Amino acid sequence: MLTRYDTAPINSLSVDSQTGFLHAKNVPIARVGVFPYLKADGSLTMEAKLPDELLADSTVESANSKPVTDEHPNEAVTTNNTKKYMKGFTADNAHVDGDKLKVDMTITDSDLISEIQKGKQELSIGFQTDIAPVKGTYKGMAYDSVQRNIQINHVAVVRRGRAGHSVRLTGDSAEMVIDDKGEKQEMDYKVVHLSDGSDITVASNDVSKVTKLDADNSEKAKQVADIKAQIKALQAKLDKLQGTADANKADADKAQAKADSAEKELSDYKKKFNADALDDAVAKRMDLINEVKPFVGDSFDFKGKSERDMKIEAIKSVNDSIDFENKSDDYVDAYFDSLEDNHKPSSVVGFQDSVTKTDSAEKETFDRYHMADMIEKQMNGGNN
Known part of the structure; x- marks a missing residue:
């Protein structure tokens, strides 16, 4: 059974009859989960907003009385630029509801109010955070690092938000990426209900697998x-x-x-x-599939493939000139380990001592073919 991250519309938008301001109550502005970010070198890294971080008291408090903007500005919102960017503000009642962070907000800008009334209703937080290079999984989604000390700077009304349609003024679940032709494509995330009763979140293309x-x-x-x-x-x-x-x-x-x-x-x-032993073997294979998938892509069919086969496919995805016919398993294992060590995503630190991020997938995209090409060039250069 498949379950989507859908939510019922929040029927609490109202217009102040005197000022014309638009009020929205109990609006979800961020949710717990694992999200992709494009680094400066063009590679993709998966970062986690874990419950202990996003739903911490300090993060919740940082959502109070913050500017609301129309799309994300290219800088943090401060007193020096509020006339340029500020289109409204959040209330002082930020709170946790399940796995989401919610707050009331007021939109004061007539142009943005008009856009919202025409359907522009998804939200994305602009925030500062420290990146901890800690790997793990959250509800079945693997991540490379964890966002810590999250401090919200502003809330942007956007066309498409990283947290999905469930974080919006009125309510579904998707992100936008840029394909190899430079065109916007919708990337659905779905929840798969497993036979043991647990749920995991996966990209829609991976549901059948x-x-x-x-x-x-x-x-x-x-x-x-x-x-x-x-x-x-x-x-x-x-x-x-x-x-x-x-x-x-x-x-x-x-x-x-x-x-x-x-x-x-x-x-x-x-x-x-x-x-x-059987459980351990299944878990080991699942881990290896997660390690190999970034190299071979989502379309690769793992069915019937041995551990050696999967590792060789990952290596050949970046360097297909190697002949493994007479190579031992130890050789394949060592080469694959080296491939992982040399090409692990790394954190990027900016905006003073922490990182200012915008959860807008229109700004942070990933081209798998471009990344594979860079990795192959780096591998060929290293072997020479």
């Missing part, structure tokens, strides 16, 4: 359950045979022999079908 993998894992889980049932039956058989041996001295040797045989069979089953 994730659901297929989940189905495979579910089938393996059923096999494990069947094997455990067989083990339980064998254990009961062993207990019964052991009891018979104790109760009937005349047949003790014969019963003990059968018990020993059953115990060996039980041990063999446990070794062959160790559930923990």
Whole structure:
């Protein structure tokens, strides 16, 4: 079952009859999640807004009484430029609601009010943050670093917001990226409800792959359950045979022999079908797929591919001149590890001691083909 990040419209927009100002109540301006950012060198990095950071008291407080702008300015909003950028302001009631940060706001600019009434209703925060190079995953989405000490500078009304349609004046879930032709494309993120009852967030293009993998894992889980049932039956058989041996001295040797045989069979089953080992193997493969995917792209079919196959495909995506026919697994592993170490995304620090970011996907885009070309040139240069 698939679930979208949709939300019901917030029916709380009102116009002040005296001033004409537009008031919006309980507006979500940011949400927890993992988001892409384009770095100065053209590479993409995934940064996490985790609950402990975005929903911290200091971050929530920073959303109070802040300027509202029409799109993001190219600088922080201060007293020196409010006449140029400020089109309204947030109230002083910022608060947490689930995984979102919400606040009331008032729009005072007639042009922006007109745009909002015509449908321009998505929001994006402009903020300062420290970037911690800590890798991890949040609800199934892998990230390269964590945004910490988030301090909101302004809230922009934009055409398309990084936090998705659920962060808007009236309510759905998408971002914009620029494709290799320079055209805007919508990139949906969807929530996949897994068979174990948990939810993970993935790009829409990956939904079929994730659901297929989940189905495979579910089938393996059923096999494990069947094997455990067989083990339980064998254990009961062993207990019964052991009891018979104790109760009937005349047949003790014969019963003990059968018990020993059953115990060996039980041990063999446990070794062959160790559930923990199977879980570890599945988790290891999922981790490797996440490591390889940035190199081979979303369209790559991982089905039936061994660990060696996947690593070779990742290496050849940046340098296809290497012949692995007679290379050992250790050679492939070492080359792949080196590939990862040499091409991990790194943080970019700016705007004094912290980074001023704008959550607008119209400003932060990623071209996979351009990134792969740069990586290949760097690899070829390193080997020479």
